[in-house]
Amino acid sequence: MVIVKLMGGLGNQMFQYAAGRNLAHRLRTRLQLDVSLYPTQSFRTYRLHHFNIQENIISKHDLQRFVARASKVSFFERIGLKQRSMVISEKPVPTFVPAVFSAQGHVYLRGFWQSEHYFSEIAPIIRKEFTMKTEPQGINKDFLQNITETQSVALHVRRGDYVTNSTTNQFHGVCSLAYYQTAVRLITQQVREPHFFIFSDDAEWTRKNIQSDCPMTFVAHNHTEPQEDLRLMRHCKHFIIANSSFSWWGAWLSEYSDKIIIAPRQWFRDAASDTYTTMYLKPESWIQI
Numbered sequence: 001m002v003i004v005k006l007m008g009g010l011g012n013q014m015f016q017y018a019a020g021r022n023l024a025h026r027l028r029t030r031l032q033l034d035v036s037l038y039p040t041q042s043f044r045t046y047r048l049h050h051f052n053i054q055e056n057i058i059s060k061h062d063l064q065r066f067v068a069r070a071s072k073v074s075f076f077e078r079i080g081l082k083q084r085s086m087v088i089s090e091k092p093v094p095t096f097v098p099a100v101f102s103a104q105g106h107v108y109l110r111g112f113w114q115s116e117h118y119f120s121e122i123a124p125i126i127r128k129e130f131t132m133k134t135e136p137q138g139i140n141k142d143f144l145q146n147i148t149e150t151q152s153v154a155l156h157v158r159r160g161d162y163v164t165n166s167t168t169n170q171f172h173g174v175c176s177l178a179y180y181q182t183a184v185r186l187i188t189q190q191v192r193e194p195h196f197f198i199f200s201d202d203a204e205w206t207r208k209n210i211q212s213d214c215p216m217t218f219v220a221h222n223h224t225e226p227q228e229d230l231r232l233m234r235h236c237k238h239f240i241i242a243n244s245s246f247s248w249w250g251a252w253l254s255e256y257s258d259k260i261i262i263a264p265r266q267w268f269r270d271a272a273s274d275t276y277t278t279m280y281l282k283p284e285s286w287i288q289i
Contacts (some may be wrong), residue, residue, distance in 0.1 A: 001024075001029055001030060001031075001032055001106050001107075002020050002023050002024040002027060002029060002030075002031050002032070002106075002107045002108075002109070003020070003031075003032045003033075003034055003058055003063070003066065003106075003107070003108045003109070004016050004017065004019065004020030004031065004032075004033060004034065004108075004109045005034045005037070005108070005109065005110045005111075006033055006034060006035050006037065006038075006046065006048070007037050007044075007112075008044060008112070008245075009044055009047075009226070009245070009246065010047045010048075010226050010227060010230065010246060010249075011244060011245025011246035011247075011248060011249050012112055012114075012245050013046070013047060013048050014048070014130065014245070014249050015112060015113050015114050015118075015245060016109070016111075016112065016113055017031075017033070017048055017053060018113075018118065018119035018126050019100075019109060019113035019118035019119055020033075020109050021053075021054070021119065021122065021125070021126065021129070022118060022119040022121065022122050022126075023100065023101065023103065023107060023109070025122050025125070026101060027103075027104070027107075030054065030056055031054055031056060032056045032057070032058040033048070033055065033056060033057050033058065034057075034058055034063055034108075035057055036060060036063065047226065047227055050132060050133060050134075050227040051129060051130050051131065051132060051133065051227070052128065052129050052130075052131050052132075052133055053129045053130070054129070066085060066106065066108060067087065067108065069085050085105055085106040085107075085108075086103065086105065086106070086107055086108070087108040087110060088100060088103065088107060088108065088109055088110065088111075089110045089111060090109075090110065090111025090112060090113060091111075095280065096115040096117045096118070096279075096280040098117070100118070114245060114248075114280075114281050115280040115281055116252065116281075116283060117280060127253060127255070130249075130253060132227065132231050136228070136231060139221060140222070140228050140231070140232065143197075143217070143219060143232055144231070144232060144235060146195075146217065147197060147232060147235050147236055148235055150193075150195040150215075151191050151192065151193050151194045151195055151237055151238070152194075152195050152197055152235070152236040152237050152238070153187055153191065153194045153195065153196045153197065153236060153237070153238040153239065153240065154197050154199060154232075154233045154236035154238070154239050154240070154241075154247070154250055154251070155180070155183075155184070155196050155197065155198050155199065155210065155239075155240040156199045156200065156233070156239075156240070156241050156242045156244060156246070156247035156250065157175070157180070157198065157199070157200035157201075157202065157205070157206050157210065157242060158174065158175070158200070158201065158242035158243065158244040158246070158247070174242075174243075175242050175243055175264050177209055179264055179289065180209075180210060180240065182289055183240040183262040183289060184196070184210075184212050184240065186262060186287070186289070187238060187240065187260065187262070188212070188214060190260060191237075191238055191260065193214070194214050194215075194238065195214065195215040195216075195217065196210075196212055196214060196215065196216045196217070197216075197217050197219055197232070197233075197236060198210055198216060198217065198218045198219060199219050199229050199232075199233060199247070199250075200218075200220070201223075203218060203220035206218060219232060226246065229250075230246065230249060230250055230253075233247065233250030233251075233253075233254075234249075234250050234253040234254050235254070236250070236254060236256075237254070237256045237258075237259055238256075238259055238260040238261070239251040239254065239259065239260070239261045239262065240262045241261065241262070241263050241264075242264070243263075243264050243266070243267045243268070248263075248281070251263075251286075252283075260287065261283075261285070261286040261287065262286070262287045262288075262289060263282050263286045263287070263288050263289075264288070264289070265288040265289060267281065267282075
């Protein structure tokens, strides 16, 4: 079997699932999900049950038995990955290590796995499984119609814990207003009659600071249902994303053939880490500013 530890918000859960799903597909076995972290957290919840995924949640008993028997493997070691059972932990500094695909036997993945290279070979499967189980209702149905009928541009502003949590702020930081102003200008130069749909966890800041002469619609009603915002995002035609795995997925899942995606060049406060993000996290076709 392949087990993947889920942690973080919706975007992180999606990266973890996709990496585990690909490894399970390669090994011709099933993926099991470790969701044991979520009952201990008040600010994050397990969200993948809203999607058409292969949802096999491992029991606490089976998980404990597996971890007790498994070899511990980290990417700091030169790994042959031929043990019968193993726990593979991602490096603290994110990178893409194709050696993980050489794993055999029973595998437990622990990390964030934030690169499409971990699942690009099964991209059609991932796109299909990350569709919603239910149809949009009420105001979300209205928004979706407006999005599909216009030259919609999803603009995501991630603030929230990026601002209020000192540890998160020190690691990620926030995209500057200058970044958004430059990105909006680039979109208006390349897209005829763009309509900006603004997604954010800080509606007050966005209404005050994000400005354009083009039509703008603020999407600020899905506070407790982020998967609904993601559904709306993925149907947009163009994207201005934040340094956030959430809007990364909104852009990546979009199937509009001529989509323009603008992403921040600096993903972390530590500029040294951006060598990784440029190479592996952001697809080559995305515009970085």
